Amino acid sequence: MTERLRSDEAAAYLAATAILAALVHFIVMLLAPYVASQDAFARLAPLGALNETVLLPRAGPAERMFPYADPAVAMAFCRYDLASGPIRVQAPAGRSFSSISFHTRRGLVFYALSDKAATHGVVDAVLGTPQEVRALAAHDDEESPSRDLRVAASAREGYVMVRVFSEFPSLYPEAEAEAKRLTCKPEPVPP
Numbered sequence: 662m663t664e665r666l667r668s669d670e671a672a673a674y675l676a677a678t679a680i681l682a683a684l685v686h687f688i689v690m691l692l693a694p695y696v697a698s699q700d701a702f703a704r705l706a707p708l709g710a711l712n713e714t715v716l717l718p719r720a721g722p723a724e725r726m727f728p729y730a731d732p733a734v735a736m737a738f739c740r741y742d743l744a745s746g747p748i749r750v751q752a753p754a755g756r757s758f759s760s761i762s763f764h765t766r767r768g769l770v771f772y773a774l775s776d777k778a779a780t781h782g783v784v785d786a787v788l789g790t791p792q793e794v795r796a797l798a799a800h801d802d803e804e805s806p807s808r809d810l811r812v813a814a815s816a817r818e819g820y821v822m823v824r825v826f827s828e829f830p831s832l833y834p835e836a837e838a839e840a841k842r843l844t845c846k847p848e849p850v851p852p
Contacts, residue, residue, distance in 0.1 A: 700766055700767050700768065701764065701766065701767060701768030701820065702740060702766040702767075702768075702818055702819065702820060704726070705738060705740055705820055706740065709738075709739070709740065710740075711739075711740050711741060711742055712739055712740070712741060712748065712845045712846065712847070713739060713740075713845075714737050714738070714739045714841060714842075714843045714844060714845065715737060715738055715739065716735070716736075716737045716837060716840060716841045717730075717735075717736040717737060717738065719732060719735070719833065719837075720732040720734070733826060733827050733828075733830075733833070734824050734825065734826055734827070734836070735824070735825045735827060735833065735836035735837040735839070735840040736822060736823065736824050736825075736840060737822075737823050737840040737841055737843050738820050738821060738822045738823070738843075739820065739821050739843060739844075739845035740818075740819070740820045741788065741818070741819060741820065741821065741845055742817060742818050743788070743789060743790050743793070743814055743817045743818070744817060745847065746789070746793065746847055746848065746849070746850055747787050747788060747789030747790075747793045747794075747797070747847075747848040747850060748787070748788050748789075748845050748846060748847055748848055749785070749786070749787050749788075749844075749845070749846050749847075749848040750763075750784075750785070750786045750787075750788055750821050750843070750844070750845050751783055751784065751785050751786075751843070751844045751846075752783070752784045752823045752842065752843045752844075753779075753782055753783050753784075753839060753842050754776035754779035754782050754783065754784055755776070755825065755835075755836075755839045757825060757826050757827065757828055757832075757836065757839075758775070758776060758825075758826040759775070759776045759784075759823060759824060759825040759826065759839065759840075760773060760774065760775045760776070760823070760824050761773065761774045761775075761784055761786075761821060761822070761823050761843075762774075762821070762822050762824075763788060763812055763814065763819065763821055764819050764820050764821070764822060765814075765815055765816040765818075765819045766816055766818045766819050767816075769815075771814065771815045771816075771819075772812045774786070774810075778810070780808070785809070785810065786809070786810040786811070786812050787809045787810070787811050787812070787848050788812045788814055788821070789811070789812075789813065789814065789848070789850075790813065790814060790817065791813040791814075793850060794811045794812070794813045796850060797809070797811060797850065798811065821843070821845060823840050823843040824840070825837075825839045825840045
């Protein structure tokens with residue numbers, strides 16, 4: 662009977678150790694992005710100024726900045742800081758698939774659109790803090806409301822990424838040109 666107690670105690674000890682190890686691993690994985698010094702915003706900062714569109718290099722085996730990117734997708738981004746007010750983000754929708762994603766400073770996506778959301782061939786959105794989005798909505802005219810897509814940012818700093826798919830390698834320069842047409846400009850807030 663004592664052998665059975667020892668084996669039961671050993672099994673309970675192993676189970677408790679495995680559960681504790683899994684819990685510690687889970688907590689560390691959740692906290693890692695918050696303590697990392699080189700978040701997405703900081704890694705993109707040397708490539709371009711705020712509100713400036715920057716075309717990223719084509720993905721390839723030697724690429725280290727975005728090592729797992731698809732080589733058939735052209736990418737461009739613009740970093741933003743909403744401290745001075747909202748920004749208007751525009752990206753033309755071409756003939757191939759494209760998407761725009763809004764990211765926090767840490768790289769988390771809080772809103773995304775595809776080219777199917779384009780009106781008159783342009784994906785157009787106003788990005789601001791929740792207070793700025795409410796202020797813009799408060800100034801809408803009831804008879805002719807704004808047709809702007811308004812996106813409330815979950816953080817003051819972040820970046821907008823556009824991705825354009827190239828169906829064939831020979832069409833990649835066209836996809837790059839389309840991605841480069843992303844614009845992020847300050848948007849005036851009505852008084």
